[in-house]
Every structure is written in C-alpha cells, then in structure tokens.
Amino acid sequence: MSCFRLATALNAVNNQSLRLLAKRTPNLSLARRQFANAVLESSSSGGKVKKPNGTFKLTLLGACIGAVAGSTYTIYTRINDQNSHKEHERTPPNVVESLPAGLRITKRYINPKDTSGLDIVLFQFQTCPFCCKVRAYLDYMGVSYSVVEVDAVLRQDIRWSSVKKVPMVLIRQQDGQYVQMTDSSAIISLVATVLNDKRADVGELAQFYPQISYFDDDGKKRLDIMNKYFLMYQDHTPKNMTKEIEENERKWRTWADSHLVHLISPNCYQTLAESLETFEWFSKEGEWDVYFPKWERNLMVYCGATAMWLIAKMLKRRHNLTDDVRSHMYDALHKWTTDLKKRNTKFMGGKQPGLSDLAVFGVLSSMEGCQTFKDCLQDTNIGKWFYDVKEVVQKNRGQLRRERIVGVEPAA
Numbered sequence: 104m105s106c107f108r109l110a111t112a113l114n115a116v117n118n119q120s121l122r123l124l125a126k127r128t129p130n131l132s133l134a135r136r137q138f139a140n141a142v143l144e145s146s147s148s149g150g151k152v153k154k155p156n157g158t159f160k161l162t163l164l165g166a167c168i169g170a171v172a173g174s175t176y177t178i179y180t181r182i183n184d185q186n187s188h189k190e191h192e193r194t195p196p197n198v199v200e201s202l203p204a205g206l207r208i209t210k211r212y213i214n215p216k217d218t219s220g221l222d223i224v225l226f227q228f229q230t231c232p233f234c235c236k237v238r239a240y241l242d243y244m245g246v247s248y249s250v251v252e253v254d255a256v257l258r259q260d261i262r263w264s265s266v267k268k269v270p271m272v273l274i275r276q277q278d279g280q281y282v283q284m285t286d287s288s289a290i291i292s293l294v295a296t297v298l299n300d301k302r303a304d305v306g307e308l309a310q311f312y313p314q315i316s317y318f319d320d321d322g323k324k325r326l327d328i329m330n331k332y333f334l335m336y337q338d339h340t341p342k343n344m345t346k347e348i349e350e351n352e353r354k355w356r357t358w359a360d361s362h363l364v365h366l367i368s369p370n371c372y373q374t375l376a377e378s379l380e381t382f383e384w385f386s387k388e389g390e391w392d393v394y395f396p397k398w399e400r401n402l403m404v405y406c407g408a409t410a411m412w413l414i415a416k417m418l419k420r421r422h423n424l425t426d427d428v429r430s431h432m433y434d435a436l437h438k439w440t441t442d443l444k445k446r447n448t449k450f451m452g453g454k455q456p457g458l459s460d461l462a463v464f465g466v467l468s469s470m471e472g473c474q475t476f477k478d479c480l481q482d483t484n485i486g487k488w489f490y491d492v493k494e495v496v497q498k499n500r501g502q503l504r505r506e507r508i509v510g511v512e513p514a515a
C-alpha cells in the first residue's frame with residue numbers, strides 16, 4: 104500500500120483538527136449548535152432571519168475569546184519549545200526489560216538456515232511501504248522474525264510504546280532485554296551492521312542510531328534517527344565494499360524515503376474508487392479478516408479509504424505534484440531504471456540486490472496489488488527488475504508459520 108497512514112489520516116482529519124479547534128475555540132461546538140438552532144428557527148419562521156438571542160451572542164463571544172486564547176497558547180508553546188530545546192538533542196534507543204505483556208504475535212518467518220542468532224519482533228502494517236522495506240531486507244537476508252500486525256486505527260498493540268509509528272522492532276540483546284528501534288532505514292542499517300559483525304551486541308550497536316530532534320523549515324520540532332543510512336562497519340568493512348558502492352546505496356535509499364514513497368499516496372488514493380480498491384487489497388494482503396474482527400476490518404477499510412482519499416489531495420499539494428500524478432511515478436521509475444541500465448548490472452547492487460534495490464523494491468511492493476502498480480508495469484520497464492528482486496527475496500525468506508490469535512474469530 105502506499106503509506107498506510109490511516110492513523111495519521113484519522114489524526115489529521117479528526118483528532119488533530121478537532122483538538123486544535125477545541126484548543127482554540129472551546130465553545131465552538133456550542134456556538135455551532137446555537138448557530139444551527141438560529142438557522143432552524145429562521146427557516147421555521149418563514150425565512151425571516153431572527154435576531155440572534157442573548158445566549159447565542161454570549162456563545163459567539165466565548166468562541167472568539169477561546170480562539171484568541173487558543174492561538175496565544177499555541178504561539179506560547181511553540182516559543183517555549185524552541186527555548187527549552189537543545190538543538191540536535193540525542194536520545195539513545197529505548198530498552199525494555201521484556202516483551203510487552205499480551206503481545207499478539209500474528210505470524211513468524213522461520214528460516215532453519217538462519218545463523219544470525221537474532222530474535223526480532225516486527226510491529227507493522229502489512230502494506231505500509233516502510234514496513235515492506237524492512238521485510239524485504241529481513242527476507243532477503245534469510246533472517247527469522249516474528250510479526251505483530253498492528254491495527255492502524257486503534258493501534259492497541261503499540262500502546263506500550265511512546266513512538267506510535269511502524270515499522271518498529273524489538274531485538275533481544277545479550278542481557279535478555281530488548282532494544283527498541285524505529286524507522287525503517289535505521290532498522291535495516293542496524294540489522295545489517297549486526298549481521299556484518301555477529302559478535303557485537305545489538306544493544307551496543309544500536310547506540311550508533313540515537314534519536315535526534317531538530318526544527319524544520321517551518322520551525323516545527325521534528326524527530327529523526329541519526330546515521331540511519333550508515334552501516335557501522337568499524338574495523339570490519341566487507342572485502343568488496345567500496346566508498347562508491349556505499350555512497351550509491353545511501354543516495355538511492357535516501358531517494359526511496361524522501362521522493363519515491365511520497366508518490367504512492369497521491370497515486371493509490373487518487374479517487375475514492377481507487378482508494379477503496381486499494382484498501383480492499385490491503386485487507387486481502389494484510390489478512391485483516393483473519394487478524395481483526397469484522398467490524399474492525401470494515402472500519403479500517405471504509406474509514407481508511409475515505410480519509411486517505413482526502414489526505415492524498417493534501418499530500419499532492421505538499422509534494423508539488425500535478426494532477427497527472429501517474430506521470431510523477433513513471434518519471435521516478437524511469438530515473439531508477441535508467442541508472443540501472445547505465446550500470447549494466449542485473450541489480451543496483453551488482454549480481455545480487457543491494458540495500459538500495461531492497462529499499463526501492465520494498466516501497467514498490469507496498470502497492471503491488473493496486474491499479475497504480477499495474478499501470479507502472481504497462482507504461483514503464485520496471486517489471487523485469489522488480490520481479491527479479493522479488494524472486495530472490497522470496498527464495499531466501501523463512502517459512503511462514505501462523506500463530507493463533509486469541510479472541511479473534513476468523514471471518515466466515
């Protein structure tokens with residue numbers, strides 16, 4: 104799927120705007136009701152607009168005062184945030200003593216040949232592009248892992264975490280505790296670093312990837328993970344790794360996150376019909392009818408499709424895309440395949456997929472069942488490379504073992 108930001112979508116459409124409105128205008132709903140009443144009264148009095156009564160005036164005044172107070176508060180917190188904030192403040196990755204109680208592992212990929220010794224739990228939405236990227240990497244590397252399929256609306260399975268985004272992993276350290284890593288690229292870099300030097304403890308290596316806060320161009324506080332595109336080889340640089348290869352991988356991995364991924368939502372949710380079709384595919388691919396009760400599945404499909412259709416319009420504007428959103432996707436894929444052709448190798452990584460192949464493949468695989476992807480297969484030459492990567496990823500992947508989910512009756 105395109106970034107299945109249902110939670111974000113609902114936040115944006117409901118929570119955020121409502122919270123803002125509530126903050127700024129605590130009396131707004133009352134004012135709205137009063138206003139509606141006044142309109143109703145006017146229509147029932149033969150179209151003659153009645154003079155607003157005293158309560159209505161009072162409510163309107165309250166709403167105005169609320170708006171002014173709310174805006175002042177927002178400005179105050181913004182300024183306060185900036186003053187109290189240490190620029191580039193770093194926070195080391197969180198460590199939890201044990202796996203959260205009541206964890207609902209939905210499935211596991213078990214590879215008997217896996218010698219990594221890694222114990223990974225991946226919290227994900229099956230069709231989120233960032234989650235697809237992480238799975239593409241773990242599968243290609245033949246690493247075993249467990250999956251917790253998170254409900255994108257209610258997100259109960261990550262309630263224990265202060266970070267509310269997926270993908271997120273918990274990886275067992277040598278001392279039995281679990282280090283929590285967020286951000287798809289940071290997760291991939293961390294696991295790749297561990298696989299390169301299996302003697303080092305994942306908890307120690309995770310210290311290379313602290314969370315960092317900064318202010319964006321709009322003065323809004325943002326969080327990111329430091330070094331997320333860097334593998335920490337230290338004195339274990341692989342024999343065939345050159346600076347040129349490393350830089351090229353970083354370049355395309357960054358491109359996948361900062362450009363390619365942003366083309367997905369405006370394409371896959373372009374119209375309400377396409378958005379619904381996309382969500383039906385998410386449901387099928389994510390086996391929502393297996394992991395969630397029917398009402399929850401329907402909530403995710405119908406609310407998600409509507410919210411994302413609305414959000415996609417905003418994202419289109421934010422990323423300066425024209426109405427012909429497909430053309431932007433085609434241009435991006437053309438850029439990738441042209442560079443690949445210049446290299447004259449099967450994959451960007453050479454004879455085998457590299458990190459950039461897996462990142463771009465992961466992002467695209469999130470919309471594999473959508474109309475956008477079908478159009479891309481028809482109108483670009485991405486297909487050959489895509490299915491070549493898919494073949495090796497699937498070949499190396501561990502065996503799927505489904506776990507029984509307690510309390511959820513599979514749909515008939």
Ligand SMILES: N[C@@H](CCC(=O)N[C@@H](CS)C(=O)NCC(=O)O)C(=O)O
Binds near residue numbers: 110287
């Ligand atoms: N930079 C992050 C982005 C993760 C992200 O945005 N995930 C979305 C799902 S596609 C999410 O969890 N959204 C929920 C929210 O924003 O509250 C990564 O690479 O992992």
